[in-house]
Amino acid sequence: MPTKSTTAPSNGRLSSNSSLLSALKKSSVFNPTNWSLRLRFLTVPAVLLGLGCLTLAFIFQRYQDMVVVESVDSRLSVFQHWIQDKITNEFDVLLSEVSPLAAMPEVIESMRQHDRDHLVHYILPYTERLRATTGRESLYFHFHLPPAVSFLRTWDVDATGSDLTDIRPIVVKANKYRSPFRGIEVGPGGAAMRAIIPLNDGSGEHIGTVEAATSLENLLETTALPPYFGAMLLLDKRFESVLGQNRIRGVHGKWIVGRGFSLPQENRVLEALDNSGAPERLGNAFYRFLPLEDFEGRAIGGILLAYDSMALFKSTVSESLVFGLIFLLGAMVLWFHIYWNVARVKLFLTHLGRVLGDTVSGDFTGRLDTTPVHCLDILHCTKTDCPVYHDPMRICYLETGSEALSSAGRNTCIFLSRYKHCRLCPVYARRRGDELVEMRHTVNTLVRLWGGFTGRVNQVVSGVLQTSEASQGPSSLGQVSASLEYMAGLTAFSHDIQGVYNRWEVYNILGDACQRSLGLGQFAILEFAADGLAANVAANCFAATDALCSEMFASPELCRAKRLGKPVFSEPTPALCPFFHVDPTTHVRCCLPMVMGGAVGGVMTFVVEAAAFASKRLALSIVQKYLTECAPVLTSLNLLEITREQSLRDPLTGLHNRRFLDSYMHQYEEISRRTEKRVGFLMVDVDYFKQVNDKYGHLAGDAVLKELSGLLRQTVRAADLAVRFGGEEFLILLHEVRPDFTSVVAEKIRQTVETHAFPLPDGSTIHKTVSVGFAEYPTDAASFYKAIKFADVALYKAKESGRNKVLCFEQSMWRDQEY
Known part of the structure; x- marks a missing residue:
């Protein structure tokens, strides 16, 4: 019960929805096939023009956005190079500030004597003067003793003696290699830019190093950034234990965030760092990451550069609005012009439809x-x-x-x-x-x-097709079209049957034309033998099994169309032919003869519906024309086939001759080579055949050869090939033989001939024997012709060794000087 109560309302809603959809489909508004001319040329263009305005405005806005993006990318590239130049210049300044200290006698003497007090009294005023003149409050100096011991720090003069080996690799390298270095190093005070040079006394002895450093954040803070640009220092998270807590604003993702300088949408940037890393774009703000490396080339973080493109986007929006209004005004003018012309076109089309409709009916x-x-x-x-x-x-x-x-x-x-x-x-x-x-x-x-x-x-x-339906005036367009289609089909058919290879190709083309061009679904084509004593089916599309009379195949003269050489129809006299086999109330049987060489060589019989028989009179004439076109082609093919068959067979034995063998071997050898099949070759020769001709006459010799040919055909398989090779010599080609199969067949032939009694023309019989030599491809020879030659060699060895024998070819039989 609960199921019924819940599904009933659902079925009601589905029914109401389907009814609504059906009503919408029937409505002319939602069915384009029912649209009027005004709806097509006024409403639809208005909608399309509106959509065009929106689309064009959208495309223009996208184009403007693309232009803004390219402009911002270019500006960020310039800004990036500018920041890089500032950092490079700062390194050069630091190096220029620390280099004079390495040459001052007071500094050299204090370092050599390890006199911190004297160095403090000299270097602190020097540092203050530099800070005052350059405005860099974060500038400081640091002196080191080898290998990496802190001697004096200008920011903390009381601290001394600290071993910097593990935390200051740049100091270690400068003392070790006694060469100047510069680079960025992260320490408790943050990322600092450092320049360090070695100190040597007057004798060239290395006494320590001195470095000048300044804060990277201080550099960014004191740099006057261009309008709409910003920057933020990001350090790798691995420096979290190195930095002082007052230097860490926060850790976001894999970055330690430093101070931001005019950075747009800073809070969203921090969220992006937590989720996906450094952003490329957030709204109208674009970003680019400038990587930073220490003096050894290791990544330590980077500077996130930014540009706020809000001003650029505002200018593009105003341009898009102006362009859209101009386009909309032009679209409205175009629509009113279309409206004025649609009325004239509609009136014209109405009258045109009436006139053309009349022409269709004639x-x-x-x-x-x-x-x-x-x-x-x-x-x-x-x-x-x-x-x-x-x-x-x-x-x-x-x-x-x-x-x-x-x-x-x-x-x-x-x-x-x-x-x-x-x-x-x-x-x-x-x-x-x-x-x-x-x-x-x-x-x-x-x-x-x-x-x-x-x-x-x-x-x-009507004249070309020889029809009696002569027009008494202009025909309708349908009648003219049908007539032209029939003539075009007849012309194409006449062209198609030129150059066909055999009769069956002609019948296939004829059957296809009858089905496709003439619409005949049930038909058959009967072909009569040249002597008129038999008939066979060349094509059959009848669904019923009794549509063709079996008695007619053995007695073609039973066919009325063949006897008269004229078309025969079951309408209006169904009893005209006992072999119609159709219901005269529903169908009409038609039989059209095909005259070839003065005699009826075939008949086409088909069935059409009785209701459509009168309208298919023209089609019947076309079918007769098709048959007339086929007749000379079939006659020529019959003669050609007889001539070809006679040229490829031996007239005495009926076996294939050597001409056929040559053409056959060229094709079959390639197939055997690809499929790697073994082929056997038997050379069979009648022993002492000359004695038959000398003793009994040539007619007796011919009788023996004919009888032997029949024995060979009976002994080998139907797929194998028997050839009269010459005189009393025969060649047997065995397809796809197994091991020892060739020798078995050869011995069977020898025994069959030996036990057979050959009848002679005078009624007597004689017994004959044969010698057989055989070879196989590719076991014995690499080609068919060589295998035949080797089989012939084995045959002559069999004759030399006493005849009535079967010998297989062996390599020892082949001597080049003899053959």
Whole structure:
């Protein structure tokens, strides 16, 4: 019960929804096939123009956005190079500030004597002067004793003696290699830019190093950034234990965040660092990461550069709005222009549909309304045989002028000798209008010309097809179209059957043409033997098994169409032929003879519906034409097939001859090579055959060869090939043999011949034997011809060793000087 109560409302809703969809589909608004001309050319263009405005505005906005992105990318690149130059310049300044200290005697002496007090009294005022003149409050100096011991720090003069080996690799390297270094190093005070040089006394002895350093954040803070640009220092998370707590604003993702300088949307940047790393774009703000490395080339972090493009985007939006308004105004003007022309087009199409509809049914008297201006009203024409002279509705320049639609009447106007071209004639200027007016003139002229043309076409087609349905006037377009299609199909069929290879190809093309072009679904083609004593089915598309009479195959004379050589139909006399086998109330059986060489060589029989039989009279004539086209081609193919078969067989034995063997081997050898199949070759020769001719005569010898040929065909398989190789010598080609199969067949042939009694023409019998030599491909020979030669060698070895034997070829039998 709960199921019924819950599903019933659902079924009701589905029913109501389907009804609503069905109503919407039937509505002309939602069914494009029912749209009126105004809806198509006014409403739809209005919608499309509106969508075009929106789309174009969107594309323009996207283009502007792309331009802004490219501009921002270029500005960020310049900003990046500027920051890099600032850092490089700062290194150069630090190096220039620390270099003089290495040359000051006071500094050298204090370091050599390890006199911190003297060094403090000298270096602190020097540092303060530099800070005051350069404005870099974070500048400081640091002196070291080898290998890496802190001696004096200007920011903490009391601290001394600290071992910096593990925390200050730049100091270790400078003391070790006694060379200057510069780079960025992260310490408790943050990321610092350092320049360090070695100190040597007057004797060249290394006494320590001195470095100048300044804070990277201080550099960014004191640098006047351009408008809309910003920066933020990011250090690798591995320095979290090194940095002092007052230097860490926070850890976000894998970065330790330093101070931000005019950075747009800083909070969103920190969120992005937590989620996906350094961002590339957040709203209208664009970012680029400038990586930083220490003096050894190891990554320590970077500077996140930013640019706020809000001002650029505001300018592009105003440009897009102006462009969209201009385009919308143009679209509205275009729409009103379309509306004005649609009314004229609709009126024209309504009249055009009426006139063309009449022409389909064969009525070519209808005309579109035009303003008649007769050429006689303007010109004094004396050519009374002109067709325009007697019909004011005809347009002279389309009938007899230089722009006439029919080539028969073109340039026949007598006034062309004066005006050269219709465009220069005053009648042309009076009658010529815009495209719609001119289309009315053209349609009226075409309708008249088409009416005469269809009448002539129908008469020509009737004459070509030799039909009795001669047209008594203009035919409908459907009748003309059907006639032309039949003629085109007949022409194509005549072309297709030229150059066919055999009779079956002709029948296949004929059957396809009957099905595709003539619409015959149930038909059959019977072919009669040359002696007229048998018939076979060349094509059969009948579904019923009793559609063709089996008695007719053995007695073709039972076919009435063959006896008369004329078409036979079951309508109106179903009893005309006992082999019609159709229901006369529903179908009509048609039998059309195919005359070849003065005799009926075949019959095409088919079934059509009784209701459509009268309308298919023209199609029946086409079928007869198809058969007439086939007849000479089939006659030639029959003669060619007989000639070809005779040229490839031995007339005495009926076996294939050596000409056939040559063509056969070229094809089969390639197949055997690809499939790697073994082929056996047997050479069979009648022993002492000359004695038969000498003793019993040549007729007896021919009888023996014919009988032996029959024995060979019976002994080998149907797929194997028997060839009369020459005289009393025969070649047997065995396909796809197994090991020892060739020797078994050879011995079987020898035994069969040995026990067989050969009848002679005088009624007596004799016994003969044969010698057989065989070889196999590719076991014994690499080619078919060599295998035949080796089999022949084995045959002659069998004859030399006593005849009536079977010998297999062996390599020892082959001696080049003998063969």
